[in-house]
Amino acid sequence: xxxxxxxxxxxxxxxxxxxxxxxxxxxxxxxxxxxxxxxxxxxxxxxxxxxxxxxxxxxxxxxxxxxxxxxxxxxxxxxxxxxxxxxxxxxxxxxxxxxxxxxxxxxxxxxxxxxxxxxxxxxxxxxxxxxxxxxxxxxxxxxxxxxxxxxxxxxxxxxxxxxxxxxxxxxxxxxxxxxxxxxxxxxxx
Amino acid sequence: xxxxxxxxxxxxxxxxxxxxxxxxxxxxxxxxxxxxxxxxxxxxxxxxxxxxxxxxxxxxxxxxxxxxxxxxxxxxxxxxxxxxxxxxxxxxxxxxxxxxxxxxxxxxxxxxxxxxxxxxxxxxxxxxxxxxxxxxxxxxxxxxxxxxxxxxxxxxxxxxxxxxxxxxxxxxxxxxxxxxxxxxxxxxx
DNA sequence: CTGTAGTTTCAGAAAATACTGAAATATCCG
DNA sequence: CGGATATTTCAGTATTTTCTGAAACTACAG
Numbered sequence: 001x002x003x004x005x006x007x008x009x010x011x012x013x014x015x016x017x018x019x020x021x022x023x024x025x026x027x028x029x030x031x032x033x034x035x036x037x038x039x040x041x042x043x044x045x046x047x048x049x050x051x052x053x054x055x056x057x058x059x060x061x062x063x064x065x066x067x068x069x070x071x072x073x074x075x076x077x078x079x080x081x082x083x084x085x086x087x088x089x090x091x092x093x094x095x096x097x098x099x100x101x102x103x104x105x106x107x108x109x110x111x112x113x114x115x116x117x118x119x120x121x122x123x124x125x126x127x128x129x130x131x132x133x134x135x136x137x138x139x140x141x142x143x144x145x146x147x148x149x150x151x152x153x154x155x156x157x158x159x160x161x162x163x164x165x166x167x168x169x170x171x172x173x174x175x176x177x178x179x180x181x182x183x184x185x186x187x188x189x
Numbered sequence: 190x191x192x193x194x195x196x197x198x199x200x201x202x203x204x205x206x207x208x209x210x211x212x213x214x215x216x217x218x219x220x221x222x223x224x225x226x227x228x229x230x231x232x233x234x235x236x237x238x239x240x241x242x243x244x245x246x247x248x249x250x251x252x253x254x255x256x257x258x259x260x261x262x263x264x265x266x267x268x269x270x271x272x273x274x275x276x277x278x279x280x281x282x283x284x285x286x287x288x289x290x291x292x293x294x295x296x297x298x299x300x301x302x303x304x305x306x307x308x309x310x311x312x313x314x315x316x317x318x319x320x321x322x323x324x325x326x327x328x329x330x331x332x333x334x335x336x337x338x339x340x341x342x343x344x345x346x347x348x349x350x351x352x353x354x355x356x357x358x359x360x361x362x363x364x365x366x367x368x369x370x371x372x373x374x375x376x377x378x
Numbered sequence: 379c380t381g382t383a384g385t386t387t388c389a390g391a392a393a394a395t396a397c398t399g400a401a402a403t404a405t406c407c408g
Numbered sequence: 409c410g411g412a413t414a415t416t417t418c419a420g421t422a423t424t425t426t427c428t429g430a431a432a433c434t435a436c437a438g
Contacts, residue, residue, distance in 0.1 A: 004309075036321065121193065127227045214396085
């Protein structure tokens with residue numbers, strides 16, 4: 001690997017973190033490389049930059065495309081496919097959330113649903129099913145919330161984040177507003 | 190493995206998902222088993238239920254304790270350690286978020302900080318650093334937000350989730366309130 | 379149709395990870 | 409302390425995952 005120092009450290013870090021993120025080292029490195037590259041790179045550029053085999057790069061790029069974290073981009077006067085990461089980090093975050101949900105949460109949700117449909121044949125199973133119901137309820141609440149906020153434009157999402165826990169203040173206000181609406185004597189909030 | 194049908198399916202599913210969640214099959218199964226068990230189990234119970242080696246269970250339990258997803262619990266008249274998962278699913282969610290952040294996000298955040306301190310030695314590095322700054326900004330916003338809401342009691346967290354994207358309505362209200370505060374003539378909202 | 383440049387597939391090698399049984403260690407009780 | 413029970417460590421084995429080079433495939437230009 002022969003990259004400028006900062007780039008190299010970044011790429012190596014992503015390689016190491018790869019395993020914790022459920023991807024392998026090469027895939028992590030390819031992503032990092034494309035992320036900090038000022039222009040789209042072709043597979044051979046990646047081979048050269050990372051010093052791994054051509055076929056490994058091919059597989060890595062395929063996997064990253066499967067995650068929608070890397071997109072092909074045509075470059076004038078070159079038959080070869082070139083690749084970039086989407087530029088907007090907020091978009092990347094959405095993609096990541098979406099894909100992780102799809103891989104890590106959805107399968108479990110559907111298994112839980114199936115198991116909750118079945119009739120328990122023993123006390124153990126009855127208890128187990130109750131626990132599964134709790135887990136199912138939690139996941140369902142989370143995914144409903146996620147489905148809701150994923151549609152927000154970035155700007156709104158950012159202000160929501162910036163508010164943080166302070167939004168709960170408005171929950172209080174809401175309670176008061178509701179009270180007013182029920183005919184109690186209003187007074188200034 | 191010899192468990193009641195529902196329990197068994199649940200345990201097997203967690204074993205399969207393990208790899209996607211960054212844990213191995215046995216660890217996933219142990220967790221699932223403890224989660225649906227009506228009483229704390231000792232290591233030998235787990236060996237018996239899952240049909241894996243004693244030492245494997247020992248390592249798995251150790252790992253799960255490292256994640257704070259399993260806690261030892263004493264059982265009367267038995268010298269052996271017994272283990273449970275915390276009962277409250279919301280607490281489990283918090284723990285999971287906390288641990289995943291610690292393992293998957295924090296190391297990258299600190300590497301990014303380091304790399305942003307360094308002086309770029311080339312145009313490539315200058316560009317790379319700009320991209321790293323974007324990523325750093327995003328992660329920092331997310332972790333700030335997370336630090337904020339992780340402290341909420343469950344009840345408030347739940348209502349926040351239930352509100353979903355509707356909280357943004359209050360952002361509009363807030364704008365109005367600010368406007369009022371600046372001396373424009375107030376009228377009922 | 380043929381040659382060329384580019385890409386993907388795939389079987390096996392290499393590396394990493396998970397699992398086991400045996401031995402070592404720790405803990406408790408009398 | 410000595411013996412019994414419970415737990416952990418660890419070296420070796422098995423399994424899984426990753427990576428490679430060679431071959432197969434594809435698309436296009438001449």
